Amino acid sequence: MPPNPILRLRKIYFSVRNNEDTIIHAAKHKATTEKLKRRRSMRWSCVDSCCWAIGYLCTAWWFVFFLYHSVPVPAMLQAPESPGTRLSRDGVKAFHPVVLVPGVVTGGLQLWEGQPCAEGLFRKRLWGASFTEILTRPLCWLEHLSLDSETGLDPLGIRVRAVPGLVATDYFAPCYFAWAVLIENLAKIGYEGKNLHMASYDWRLSFHNTEVRDQSLSRLKSKIELMYVTNGYKKVVVVPHSMGAIYFLHFLKWVETPTSDGGGGGGGGPGWCAKHIKAIVNIGPAFLGIPKAVSNLLSAEGKDIAYARALAPGFLDSELLKLQTLEHLVRMSHSWDSIVSLLPKGGEAIWGGIDSPVEEGHTCIYSKRKSSQPSLNDLHKQNFSIKPESWVKEPTKYGRIIAFGKRASELPSSQLSNLNVKELSRGGSTSNDSTSCGEFWSEYNELSRESIVKVAENTAYTATTVLDLLRFIAPKMMRRAEAHFSHGIADDLDDPKYGHYKYWSNPLETKLPDAPGMEMYCIYGVGIPTERSYIYKLSTSSGKCKSSIPFRRDGSMDGDDMCLKGGARFADGDGSVPVTSAGFMCAKGWRGKTRFNPSGMDTFVREYKHKPPGSLLESRGAESGAHVDIMGNVGLIEDVLRIAAGASGQEIGGDRVYSDLITMSERISIKL
């Protein structure tokens, strides 16, 4: 601590007076002085300066922090009234119990039993929250989050389980809300623990396995029945998000299947859904899968990683801290069955063939579209395909989900090599050179170079053939996962084979339950470029170690229009799910009495146009349409609250479509 300032002054004064006496000795003590000087300068050393600087910063920081907390928020910066408060004032009250079904990735996972390397993490989150464990012990983390590659269940001695309750998914990471805003608004109109339930499940597992291992479906059934009874026999409103939508489709079939049947159902009987469920409000549903899943499985690349690779090539491939980032990720995500559930379903009939994309004539003007631009204008443009000649030369061939090389993505079909992947043999002879790259398992190691080249030679893959490609590349994974998921279109829904649980999560191979009073909503964001198809290239194996992922996105492929960027072609959507996947079932597949919807339950499509946040203060925006951020969209929240409070689809305004979903659906011809 510093001495009292007055004392200090006195000392200075004293020493100054002494100077006059001792001045004679100056010369004598010169040497000593210099020594002392040096010592003093040493004492006022670098460490002191550092301490001083840090202290200074800390103090300043605290001061600002204190000010920030004590100064009242100016009126203009105050958040606008939340929909919950407004509706509560309008007399909207909690009526139907609400069940939230989270999607892939957003749910937290915690450790129940682990290897020695995970000591001290018991019941701590491995997934979700701050992800600190990735940084402190990355390999251990990967080991624990991977599933067994044979069974798709827990590896030996490791138990990672879903976090239960609302805390599971309200915030994915600190301050990054998933469900929190919706929950808060629901609470404002009277919801609480007894009529609000989060059906968290382990999203890494295949849907059927969540029941086998954790009895998640049974618990969900029991919870819904309980809430139905304790809330005065009011039906439940279910709000699934993203993959949760197909998880809940699976549940709908499971719950009405007798317990003895097939893999075993819930035994709720044929009237269960009609009795217990009022409406299913699917937020950003991935009903027909997402193309992103393909690229994820092929090369563990989301859009973001491809950008990063383009910026810093070689960085992600190098052995950073003994960690081959991408390869490890591929290996981990290959052990997750649930990713396979997101592969595009319906094949070429839905996603377009080599030459006939459903989004034909779609214009990519997203980045230029501003929120202020009148939407009518957009619609006009899209409907009549008025494309400025300068930047669209020919229609984008979205149908080719994976194309090797840009040329392959644009060529007419006649010039493409029509390689049949099914017939290719997986020669294993030349794969030895890759074993030096580390001991981890990934099925690419078993592929021979020749077959890889063959696969990639000037070919394009549609939604149907892409499955063959995946089967060729990762046979084990696909074999495991295809026992749980199917991606086709049913010819005859009454075929007894469709009683098997692997068809339950595919809306094109199951009927909706017999519940004419039920309502089906598809609500999702539009106006964000969404990955629709990819241009790939072979990864050039430079260096001593061959990268064990032979394909990668061609990040250098930037089209002259906005549709092609970083090796991916974009279509309209919410950033993850293209409009086709989210909206088609509600817009056409289930509309009216179709074979997929035999009881003719009402379906509604409600789109929310994306508006980026106006300023940084708005953070993720109250009018966002992005896949996760849409859960904070005030329009969407209001709709959900109204439905929960008892309103029907007509009362909240029926359909609302901004995209060219209707014309797109028209172009898709499947038997209905």
Next chain:
Amino acid sequence: MPLIHRKKPTEKPSEEVADDDSQQKPHESSKTHKKSNGGIEKGKWSCIDSCCWFIGCVCVTWWFLLFLYNAMPASFPQYVTERITGPLPDPPGVKLKKEGLKAKHPVVFIPGIVTGGLELWEGKQCADGLFRKRLWGGTFGEVYKRPLCWVEHMSLDNETGLDPAGIRIRAVSGLVAADYFAPGYFVWAVLIANLAHIGYEEKNMYMAAYDWRLSFQNTEVRDQTLSRMKSNIELMVSTNGGKKAVIVPHSMGVLYFLHFMKWVEAPAPMGGGGGPDWCAKHIKAVMNIGGPFLGVPKAVAGLFSAEAKDVAVARAIAPGFLDTDIFRLQTLQHVMRMTRTWDSTMSMIPKGGDTIWGGVDWSPEKGHICCGKKQKSNETRGEADENSSSKIKPANYGRIISFGKEVAEAPPSEIKNIDFRDAVKGQSIPNHTCGDVWTEYHDMGIAGIKAIAEYKVYTADAVIDLLHYVAPKMMARGAAHFSYGVADDLDDPKYKHHKYWSNPLETKLPNAPEMEIYSLYGVGIPTERAYVYKLNQSPDSCIPFQIFTSAHEEEEESCLKAGVYNVDGDETVPVLSAGFMCAKAWRGKTRYNPSGIKTYVREYNHSPPSNLLEGRGTQSGAHVDIMGNFALIEDIMRVAAGGNGSDIGHDQVHSGIFEWSERIDLKL
């Protein structure tokens, strides 16, 4: 700030000159000089700089230590402990896993009062930003930041005992509700971790969290907690292949589960409609930890004057402190007002009256010797009995409240009770300075207070009348939910009412001959049993009574400490309350236990942690700390893995519970 920056260099030279010159002093006076030298050295910095330097230093050291702490391998503390105290025993989970035990029966935890977390779902303006934050449990940060707001939100409506308008506080659900009460203060966490070792996880463990402030029936009315519990137990039993559940209630959870067992079999409108064999079908064993079956005397003191032993001791040390207006907050009065809105506290008022707790001249624990903290585990009952006749006056435990020490010790013939029940409550209030704090003492007036003090001695029966007199509103509300008597005829149809369900002396156990009931509790800690009160003379206090803290016996072995008579127990629940039902009233086929459910009493002798490193000890017998007791955890795990009472060793008794039970004359 920039000013200082600029100033510094300009000042530097002149000071340096002075500094330099001062170095040239002859060596003789160097001692004093060096000091001033240092001063000048620092003088070159301004005060703020020094402060910054200091803060920086502290921060850096702190970060460094934090870094070291984080970099430290997780097993390091254990290693240090083992070096000091010798090898630690394996935690029971690891030990039993080696023995090959596997998860078998689903386990349901029922937390007690206070330990469950409560979170905000709807609040007043002052609680902005606290949505779904814990108001109770966790760090209690809000108590300091906005105490009045906190008290307002935690209180219930004093008419209905339900939510006040515009406030909704709900129990946190899931295992997180009560695994840790506050950071680092475990409740269920140790037990959960050990169960996880043998294969338990979320699907076969369930924390039946409930809002412990409400009366038991109201948890069903407001939150449907009982229905949820029923549905969850049914679900767990069916998903675990029909294996019955093991229930582990703690503290008040014991009473709550008694209530549940009656509720679930009662027909629909008031009950759960599970049918008469629901318990037999779904429950394997009920392992009550520290259960206050017959109530706790502490609850009386809590309701009467918001004082537990701890508060009384604090008051003795710093008199006047707790009564003054700190931060415009009359601590005790506020606490009292809040706790009085909680119906659940009334479930713990001593039950069974004089029959159980003793009258003016007798008590079941008569002759108990208190050795205070010195009581060691090797002491046996026999010794205690021999000594009892010697020097010290036996404590009259039956007199739960007595005014003045003399009265507490006087022979029964000398006590003259003037009946207070008819005393007219005066309209005048001694003082109005208490602020706007509402407590019912305001209505009582001087006459009423005098009448109470003149009655001198209150036994368990009279205490209930006393509370009725002192807090008529609260007790009227409570009387609709709880009953404290002994049933004459259990088949009387009036016992179908839910208010009797949580009183073991007024209900029968369910018809489930294969079920087992355990009483597991700690012994060897002095536990509050009776109180010496005095009138509060202090002019600015609103509570007219307080524990007479200077009533104190000097002898080591006396049971009277700071106005409180202690008896053996786990620090909160006396042995009598925790053990009597299982030791006698339910033993064999009695009228309370018509189907002859097997009962076991297992006591765990308290031995305090030998050093600080052990934290709260692995052999503790204290009310909450016992949840970390290895022996208790092992017993629970063995039963959960399929064992029964004889597998874990029948009864295990250290106290005089059987002897004391004999003295209680209850029709069985």
